[in-house]
Amino acid sequence: MSTELSKLEQVTQELKKLKTLNRELEAIIESSYDVIYITDKNGVTLKTNSAIERITGIPKEYYVGKNVDALMKRGILKSSVTHKVLKQKRSVSTIQYNYSGKETLITGNPVMNDEGEIEKVVTNIRDLSELNELQTALKKANELNNSYKQEIEKLKSSTKKEEDVIITNHQMKLIYEMAERIADVDATVLILGETGVGKDVLAKFIYSKSTRAKQGNFIKLNCGAIPSNLLESELFGYESGAFTGANAKGKPGMFELADNGILFLDEVGELSFELQVKLLRTLQEKEIRRVGATKTKKVNVRIIAATNRNLKEMVLNGEFREDLYYRLNVIPISIPSLKERRDDIWPLIQLFLTQINHRYKKDKRIDVKLNDFFYRYNWPGNVRELSNLIERLVLTTQEQEIKIQDLPLEYRESKNSSLAFAELMTLKEAVELAEEKVLSLAVQACKTTYEIADALNTSQPTIVRKLKKYHLKIKE
Incomplete structure (x- = not known):
């Protein structure tokens, strides 16, 4: 009993x-x-x-x-x-x-x-x-304050306009927080990332937050867009009579124009070996010599370089100087692709649509299904591709509402899987790719490693180990 x-x-x-x-x-x-x-x-x-x-x-x-x-x-x-x-x-x-x-x-x-x-x-x-209503209210408030902003701009010593920066993704917030911390040191920055992820935007952000913004200019040079035989004179300038067709008075180079400011070398991996030697000497000695000159000139320039190529691999292949690589790679910053920070897509759409509507005096809006497509698409061209596509749609569609059927044919025919296997790989690599994707979704949805373990039906120590392996953090 x-x-x-x-x-x-x-x-x-x-x-x-x-x-x-x-x-x-x-x-x-x-x-x-x-x-x-x-x-x-x-x-x-x-x-x-x-x-x-x-x-x-x-x-x-x-x-x-x-x-x-x-x-x-x-x-x-x-x-x-x-x-x-x-x-x-x-x-x-x-x-x-x-x-x-x-x-x-x-x-x-x-x-x-x-x-x-x-x-x-x-x-x-x-x-x-509710978010859309807040966006509309914010737009009206910005328009109301536009006259004050114009007056403030007139008072600024610099006439350069800082580009809009969307920082929603947690990893991007950490990147821009670090960029602001190192804005006033003179160490060289190397920005890495796929084409179109916003390397130049980050470089301009660093410049805008530095004291150099009040002392000198932000000068950008695309090392891959200028023939190598002309690039030296563009970088270092030339004296009068240095070569046939040269300006009779000579011409200052990008280093001189960026004196006391920042020189942004985009696609630095495209520099020829000869120019790599001269750039290294300039970084070491902080002085330049114009083409055809006999004297050197001191310059106070901070270098920010960027590339979408693997410079370390290029060093191993003998395509890039190792000593220059370590000179440039003092503060490396790697920007994730847009498909790795999908929480930035919706705010970027709103930003670009507002800007493009204003620029072309349009009042277009985006259909909910097209918004969903934008969220799922993998964006091989990243932020630049997203901006260009929205501009194209605003200019080519007749109706006020842009719909998914208005997409260009190459987008409508895309399989567009968010978990895409672009090339043949081992089963282990495929499993790791799928595992990383599932964990990426989990850290967005769950608040603790215990919740993730419960949702994925595994142990908490396993989740901690896997998150560390894929460099993932729970969203705060």
């Missing part, structure tokens, strides 16, 4: 614990500003929170027990992220208008059982309409 009572008491205690945990879980879900929507593997709604009433205007009790198919038939949902998650067996994000006409970002995440099968789908719904 006493044994039975003991078991009953134990069961009672366990029941109390479960009730307490259930209340805590209910409180956590209910306190979320975003909609949390949970369905089973058949698409039947198990639970949602009150935030859904703010976004859709329909009481949350209405959804419980209803299948997402029935909600689609009623017109409450246009498409189901739950179905996509069940079909693709991975996290899925999309942008769509909901029942009440509000633009929403919807992300569905699968919950796996011990057999690796999906037993539930947890969907997060964020209202983008």
Whole structure:
């Protein structure tokens, strides 16, 4: 009898614990500003929170027990992220208008059982309409203050306009924070990254935050755009009569024009071996000699170099001087590609659309499906490609709303997978690529390594080790 009572008491205690945990879980879900929507593997709604009433205007009790198919038939949902998650067996994000006409970002995440099968789908719904309203209000405020900005610009000693910088991604924030910290040191900076990621924007940002912005100019030279036989005179200048066709008075080079300022050498990996020697000597001695001159001239120039090539590999192949590489590589900064920082895509779209509409006196807007395409596309040309495509669409479309069918043919025919295998690779490399992608999504969705371990059905120490391996950090 006493044994039975003991078991009953134990069961009672366990029941109390479960009730307490259930209340805590209910409180956590209910306190979320975003909609949390949970369905089973058949698409039947198990639970949602009150935030859904703010976004859709329909009481949350209405959804419980209803299948997402029935909600689609009623017109409450246009498409189901739950179905996509069940079909693709991975996290899925999309942008769509909901029942009440509000633009929403919807992300569905699968919950796996011990057999690796999906037993539930947890969907997060964020209202983008409020962000759009804030964007409109900010635009009006900026227009209101435009006259004050113009007066301030007149008072500035420098007439150069600082380019707009979008810093939403956590990794990009760290990069720009470091760039601001090293703005006033004279050490050489080497910016690495794919074509179009914004290397020149970062270089101008460093210049704008430095005291050199008040003392000298920001001069950019594209080392790959000028023939090597002309590049030396462009860099170092020339004396009168130095060569046939030369200006009779001579001409200062980029180093002289950038004196007390910053010289940005873009595509530095394209420099010939002879110019690499002369550039190294200039960096060491801080003086230049014009073509055809007999005397040297002291210059106070900070060098920022950039390349999309692997300079270290070029050194090993004998294509780039090792001593110059280490002179340039004092502060290396690597900018991630746009597909590695997708949270920057939406703000960049808004920025470019606003700028291009203003430049061409247009009032175009982008359809939600096209926004979703932009978010999923891998952007081999990065930020530059995104900017150029938006400008092209604004100028070539007839309607005010730009839709996905307005895309050029080469974009519409693209398979455009966010997890793309561009070339043949080993199974180990393919597994690592997929693993890194899943973990990248997890650090965006989860707040702790324990949550990630639970979501991915593995141990917390394994998650810590994997995050360290792929240099990933949980989003703060």
